[in-house]
Amino acid sequence: MTDQYQPRPEDKFTFGLWTVGSIGRDPFGDPVRTAPPPHELVHLLAEVGAYGVNFHDNDLIPFNASDSQRQAILKDFKKALSDTGLAVPMATTNLFSHPVFKDGAFTSNDPKVRAFALQKTMRAIDLGAELGAKVYVFWGGREGTESDATKDPLDAIHRFREAMNFLCEYALDNGYDLKYALEAKPNEPRGDLYFPTTAAYLSFIETLDHPEMVGVNPEMAHEHMAGLNFLHAVAQAWEAGKLFHIDLNDQNYARYDQDFRFGMQNLKQSFFLVKFLEDVGYQGSRHFDAHAFRTEDIEGVKDFARGCMRNYLILKEKACQWNQDAEIQAMVKELKAVDPDLAPGKYSQEKAAQLKAASFDADALAARGLKYEYLDQLTIDVLLGAR
DSSP: OOGGGOOOGGGOEEEEHHHHTOOOOBTTBOOOSOOOOHHHHHHHHHHHTOSEEEEEHHHHSOTTOOHHHHHHHHHHHHHHHHHHOOBOOEEEOOOSSSGGGBTBSTTOSOHHHHHHHHHHHHHHHHHHHHTTOOEEEEEOTTOEESOTTSOOHHHHHHHHHHHHHHHHHHHHHTTOOOEEEEEOOSSSSSSEESSOSHHHHHHHHTTSSOGGGEEEOOBHHHHHHTTOOHHHHHHHHHHTTOBOOOEEOBOOTTSSOOOBOTTSSOHHHHHHHHHHHHHHTOOSOEEEOOOOOTTOOHHHHHHHHHHHHHHHHHHHHHHHHHHHOHHHHHHHHHHTOOOTTTOOOSOOHHHHHHHHHOOOOHHHHHHOOOOHHHHHHHHHHHHTTOO
């Protein structure tokens, strides 16, 4: 692998402990790997060139760990961070693995479960803040239903809003410099999850007491599971000022959550995503929420991690080439050409009257070829190295 695609700290490539620590279990098969302890995973990520490491609370501290166990794990983890220089940009809470969350966490019908979920999250926020996290992600993995007979969706929305308002106040009260990022998914592990898309969360955020603290963490595979265009979700989040974090991986459309290596499946989608992030100057982490194939040993996990970062950097190079290609840019400029006399702009009575009085030849406009086929093929040529 050539040096030009080696990651650098300024690339801000991050992985979760749950990604490189995946043991390869699936619904039909037992584990194929043994997960190294968290401090060893930090060294693994440093070896492959990552910038940072993220975690759920129970990725780092087991659910029933004693206080002495907790302190020993934290000591080793902090030392590994110090030794390697890796950062902890993001943290999150596991509110989906333990059977207590079988009917959700913040939206559970049981008020004791909802209270326990808040307790667990506050403690996890404390842990994330202690380790320097600036973004805290919420993925509602069990916040959903299999039958609408079992839970009123209005109750679920109200409960989730109440929880987020509570946790915003908790961070403010403790002086934590944190932003919250909500992560959408259409289904799995529940039959249907509440807030199934990034757009759904963007609408919900505006109903919170502190919307300025809360943004989104769009995930590529999750939008693709619903057959949607991930770039469009990311663009909407960016335009709203709410792209606080992003999860990069890959996915065969409309299947279960595959969490493939970034760039493995949908090259053109991945290309335009990388191009967008680089063009707009996104400054957050490029977090890879993916897993190595179940066929891999620990060396294969390293290959997986290196591949995620390498593919991003290759696509970044291709985006620069696309942006500098004279023929492509001439076509883009023509497509974006604006007639100042016809641009709607801000409403005024004069502009409305001008537009109403304008003469348009709809048939001539309809007959004009736009050369989109050619432009798309030029893009393919760039991606395949034929240009």
